[in-house]
Amino acid sequence: MAFDVDLFVIGGGSGGVRAARIAASEGGARVALAEESRMGGTCVIRGCVPKKLMVFASAFPGAIEDARAYGWDAQAGDFDWPAFRTRLHAELSRLEGVYRTNLERAGVRIHDARATVVDPHTVRLDDGTEVTAAHILVATGGRPFIPEPWAELRARGLPVLVSDDIFDLAALPKSILIVGGGYIACEFACILAGLGVEVTQIYRGAQILRGFDEEARGHLAEALHDQGIALHVGTDIVTLDPAGDALRAKTTDGRERDFAAVLFATGRLPNTEGLGLTEAGVQLGRRGEVVVDEWSQTAVPSIYAIGDVTDRIALTPVAIREGHAFADTVFRGEARKADHELVASAVFTRPELGSVGLSEEAAREQEPIEVYATSFRAMHSAFAGRSDRVMMKLIVAQESRRVLGCHIIADGAGEMIQLAAIAIKMGATKEDFDRTVAVHPTMAEELVTLRAPVRRS
Structure with a gap:
């Protein structure tokens, strides 16, 4: 059977866009993509990016207070939300344009429309147009919800x-x-x-x-x-x-x-409602997630799914990795699975929480461990008279000495955990951390100067 395209992607978020671009530009595939809202999906339009910009905005009152403690005659006026919001929306529109341009450069045909699955090889757009595809990739993400009866x-x-x-x-x-x-x-x-x-x-x-x-x-x-x-x-x-x-x-x-x-x-729910997936033979889980195997393939061989819609790890970089692995496997002849082990994450609170690997509780259930931890006032905060404290913690396997988990609460914890994740992903031991010379004076040096365990279990 001759298909209209080799791949039809439903969803223009980070994962779907990556899969479409790689399949088209590096895999030589004829690719179409449909997005019913704005290109960029949750992360770019209503998630990670605007949230992080708001995190930056919200930090300035504390920074101005610190500036006074450091000798600056700094005063905070009122926060102009409409002005910030206008600039925020302009930045999101710019990023949306970048996503769209990158797709077009790769040769992807874009449909600004809602798409639903008709059968294992057919997608229907909301104007009634039907497109046949050798493969269909569902990358529709998730959505927030309000519990009943509210x-x-x-x-x-x-x-x-x-x-x-x-x-x-x-x-x-x-x-x-x-x-x-x-x-x-x-x-x-x-x-x-x-x-x-x-x-x-x-x-x-x-x-x-x-x-x-x-x-x-x-x-x-x-x-x-x-x-x-x-x-x-x-x-x-x-x-x-x-x-x-x-x-x-x-x-x-x-x-x-x-x-x-x-x-x-x-919480958030997978975006599968009304997509026609079950009618096409795709299995959905209890929360409405698309059930896939380790190759992101559904029970229907021609239909795949990646990202939050699969309810595996709901993080943008994970969706991107899954999308890239799918394109490599199906269109570039390089069989590759997305690696879901030891995925680092950051919570952009104030201060931030960075985490990779096992918690103390999970590690203790797995094997005997040692816990190395410290809590202290950072130099910046202490001088400014703030009471907030940094927390750093390493979970170490007693037998293998491998670092099983790292948890940091501090300003910039997201940046620090990214680097710690590299070492932990490589299988670094506590002694590898110990052999690393500290960078002084920094908060992160505490990760390589923790000498004695605070407890064993």
Whole structure:
């Protein structure tokens, strides 16, 4: 059978764009890509990039305070949200243009339309056009959601928000209740508090950032408290009702108060609804994720899926690696699987949390370990009179001496964990760290000067 294209990609996020570009420019494939929203997907348009720019913006009040401690006559005026938002949107449009240009240069045919799967080799655009393809790649990402019954309030036009909404607000709310304890909830708590919003955060679990190292979770929770964020764990919303221009929230711990807005950051769901996947024979998991094998191939041999829609590791660099591996395997004759082991991550709170490898709890269940850890006031903070403390922690296997995990809470932890991840990915031992001469004076030097374990288990 002759197909219209060799590959049809559904979704113009980072993973889908990478797969399309490599398949077309290096694999010689005829490629088409459909995106129903904006090119760049969650990361570029409503995730990593705008969020990180807001992180930068929110840090300036603290930087100005530090400047005064360092002898500068620095004063902070009011934050001009509309001016920042205008510049933010201009930058996102610029990046979207870069993504589109790169696709066009690679020879990818772009459809600004919603695409659904008709059968294992056919895609239908929302104007009714059908395109046949030898292979179909689903890269539709994920979406935030509001749990029932609170979604109904949003439908009525009340200030019930998801993370996508933050970047488009006409004005910042005076106060906000953030529901959730994951990285998105914690990041926006710090961002909005830094921008002058009164922030309350609640989470029904026992501690924020489930899945991360327990000691790091507790350390960061204290840091959020120190920033004036009213963090309450072990609690959830009981009722949420209109109260004039605000929303009145009553929680399971008995608190009741009004907020100008409520942000639900309670997780994300794979974007598979209405795509026609099950009808085409593709298996979906319990949360709606596309079930794939280690080659990102579904139960239908011609249909693949990568990125957040597969609910494996929801990180942009992982989606990019999966997309590249798919294109190499199918179109370049280089069979390659995406490596999901020892993937580093960063939570862009204030301070940041960087993590790679096993938590102390997970490592202890696997084998006998040693824990090397320290907490201290960084030179910059101490001089400025700030009370925040850095935390650094290495998890080491007693028998092999390999470093199984590294966890850092500090300004710039995201930058540090990227470099530590290289060593840990290579199988570095504690003695390899010890043999490395420290760079002084830096925070990171503590990673190579931790001599005695604080505990063994």
